[in-house]
Amino acid sequence: xxxxxxxxxxxxxxxxxxxxxxxxxxxxxxxxxxxxxxxxxxxxxxxxxxxxxxxxxxxxxxxxxxxxxxxxxxxxxxxxxxxxxxxxxxxxxxxxxxxxxxxxxxxxxxxxxxxxxxxxxxxxxxxxxxxxxxxxxxxx
Amino acid sequence: xxxxxxxxxxxxxxxxxxxxxxxxxxxxxxxxxxxxxxxxxxxxxxxxxxxxxxxxxxxxxxxxxxxxxxxxxxxxxxxxxxxxxxxxxxxxxxxxxxxxxxxxxxxxxxxxxxxxxxxxxxxxxxxxxxxxxxxxxxxx
Numbered sequence: 011x012x013x014x015x016x017x018x019x020x021x022x023x024x025x026x027x028x029x030x031x032x033x034x035x036x037x038x039x040x041x042x043x044x045x046x047x048x049x050x051x052x053x054x055x056x057x058x059x060x061x062x063x064x065x066x067x068x069x070x071x072x073x074x075x076x077x078x079x080x081x082x083x084x085x086x087x088x089x090x091x092x093x094x095x096x097x098x099x100x101x102x103x104x105x106x107x108x109x110x111x112x113x114x115x116x117x118x119x120x121x122x123x124x125x126x127x128x129x130x131x132x133x134x135x136x137x138x139x140x141x142x143x144x145x146x147x148x149x150x
Numbered sequence: 151x152x153x154x155x156x157x158x159x160x161x162x163x164x165x166x167x168x169x170x171x172x173x174x175x176x177x178x179x180x181x182x183x184x185x186x187x188x189x190x191x192x193x194x195x196x197x198x199x200x201x202x203x204x205x206x207x208x209x210x211x212x213x214x215x216x217x218x219x220x221x222x223x224x225x226x227x228x229x230x231x232x233x234x235x236x237x238x239x240x241x242x243x244x245x246x247x248x249x250x251x252x253x254x255x256x257x258x259x260x261x262x263x264x265x266x267x268x269x270x271x272x273x274x275x276x277x278x279x280x281x282x283x284x285x286x287x288x289x290x
Contacts, residue, residue, distance in 0.1 A: 046227065056238065091230070096273070136276065
């Protein structure tokens with residue numbers, strides 16, 4: 011029997027655990043069984059639908075890098091059917107001496123379904139450059 | 151009397167109109183009257199609360215650039231109290247001969263309140279580089 015996520019946070023915990031463990035089966039269970047799901051990796055095009063989204067995780071999990079995550083909530087809005095968590099996720103790579111990548115902002119959205127809470131959006135931005143020059147909508 | 155946004159799309163239309171017109175007053179009305187609002191401009195740190203968010207728009211609007219937007223919906227989930235729109239926004243700058251910037255992915259979230267629908271999150275990612283090398287959670 012597959013585990014049910016009774017809260018948005020249960021789904022989020024499973025998401026980051028699956029990411030660390032490179033567990034594609036759990037990752038597939040975290041995402042809603044719908045083609046109305048969207049995943050935006052840093053500097054990557056918008057991916058939509060289960061096939062494209064899960065294919066991207068298969069590709070990420072094929073890397074030998076051993077990643078660990080630190081997740082810090084920045085915004086938290088939960089309603090009966092939809093939940094928005096904005097987080098800063100800090101990724102560190104085991105065995106790497108280089109400076110850790112600065113935290114990246116991620117928007118995670120979960121939707122309630124008869125199968126419990128499932129992820130419908132994961133949108134990650136690359137971290138800002140070290141020297142900040144103020145917001146620029148063209149950033150070019 | 152300030153205009154009420156009866157649907158999430160009304161608020162979104164006003165958001166992009168205000169962005170094009172550099173209309174800070176309308177922009178301030180689009181955002182929820184709450185400190186639980188978040189704005190993530192491309193390559194910029196996470197901004198939270200009305201003061202920081204509106205200050206960033208004041209700074210963006212102070213640029214002489216005349217921008218126009220083309221907005222294409224990619225994902226659309228609306229519930230009674232919370233609405234998620236993922237869009238691709240293409241910005242062009244008047245009088246510029248250079249190649250237009252490729253579309254940027256934006257997540258816009260709206261929340262229902264006694265004052266109508268208001269924006270609670272605007273999260274924009276920079277466009278992917280011209281040559282795509284596949285999703286990479288470290289992107290470094």
